[in-house]
Amino acid sequence: MSEITNFKGEAVTAKPENAADLEVEALIRSVGDRVRKARDLKGMPRRVVSELSGVSPRYLAQLEAGEGNISIGLLLRVAIALDLRIEWLVGGEDPWSSDVLRVADLFRSAPAGTREKVLELLSPEPPEAMRARRICLIGLRGAGKSTLGAMAGAKMGVPFVELNREIEDHSGMPVNEVMALYGQEGYRRLESQAVERVIAMHDTMILAVAGGIVADPDTYNLLLSRFHTIWVKASPDEHMSRVRAQGDTRPMAGNPEAMEQLKVILRSREALYERAHAQLDTSGRAPEESLERLLALIEDKGFLT
Structure with missing residues (x-):
């Protein structure tokens, strides 16, 4: 069993009943780990992330500990505050591998024309x-x-x-x-x-x-x-x-x-x-x-x- 926070901010106890519940708990822990790691890598105190996202420091602490069942809307705010796309926090690939970080940093600082060319090369889809x-x-x-x-x-x-x-x-x-x-x-x-x-x-x-x-x-x-x-x-x-x-x-x-x-x-x-x-x-x-x-x-x- 584990303690999670519901949409009212109340602490409740949840007991996994099946494999899906276990996967949900694992996802919550993974998201928390990634939020904490992103904040550490960017050198951002939890207070700063809280101010930028509008999510309370207490709730962010619960999220990072894997105890906060955060909504999609609030998670999007946290992702924006950390300058990350929300799918990086919930996806399967580690977004902080050295290659991913380097490519992301280079892309972010590149001129608009270069970014367009990179998108054309990386995207198999037509415009x-x-x-x-x-x-x-x-x-x-x-x-x-x-x-x-x-x-x-x-x-x-x-x-x-x-x-x-x-x-x-x-x-x-x-x-x-x-x-x-x-x-x-x-x-x-x-x-x-x-x-x-x-x-x-x-x-x-x-x-x-x-x-x-x-x-x-x-x-x-x-x-x-x-x-x-x-x-x-x-x-x-x-x-x-x-x-x-x-x-x-x-x-x-x-x-x-x-x-x-x-x-x-x-x-x-x-x-x-x-x-x-x-x-x-x-x-x-x-x-x-x-x-x-x-x-x-x-x-x-x-x-x-």
Whole structure:
């Protein structure tokens, strides 16, 4: 018999009844060993892992001792805090063999182009298979990404995720507070981690991302390789009017040059947006009409087949 922790954090005694129970206990011990070993190798105190993951130090101690029957959601948080993929904590291969660690470190520090080539060499799947049934809507704010993504997801029965909402849920604070606390660089790091999380969690989905994500080469290349990307665009006038119609007057408040700045941003990112696998122009169209065009584009391109 062994003592484990249930979902309420209460200690209960469990008695193995069959081979499956024994395998579960062995898996719990293995996960605990790997979490402890990863933390030791990275020189991270349990307190730091707790702060990064949101899992209490007491629960982490139980997990490492093989006494905590942790949920998938909490284990994913621990894996992210340790900068590991969750499958490394539960898989059969030892993720800390010298070769695996060296390859992982080299890959993490390599330029985006090199990482793409490595993925092409290591993956027997064609690019379309790596993108699975994931769709990502990119483009400037006000183009209609969130509106159309939510409508299309509801119409097709596909999960819709806004990346900024995922960042807020994970960090426990609004994006503007994230920016104020961590700065642009910190926000980009959280943005990249959020993309990796949704890839791990969804093979079928529609994702809407912030307009500036294309300025981060590594994160944008990850989107292009793991999502069927669609550039949702509109005229500068419509971008601005839609943002103001949502009740946000910040783009124009006290800044008579806001429209010209918007045009400059659009021109500077145009070449990046054009790398998307498809484009959808929403200029002069009602949301319902743009939705029909989006659904037709998805079907024609076979993004969900």
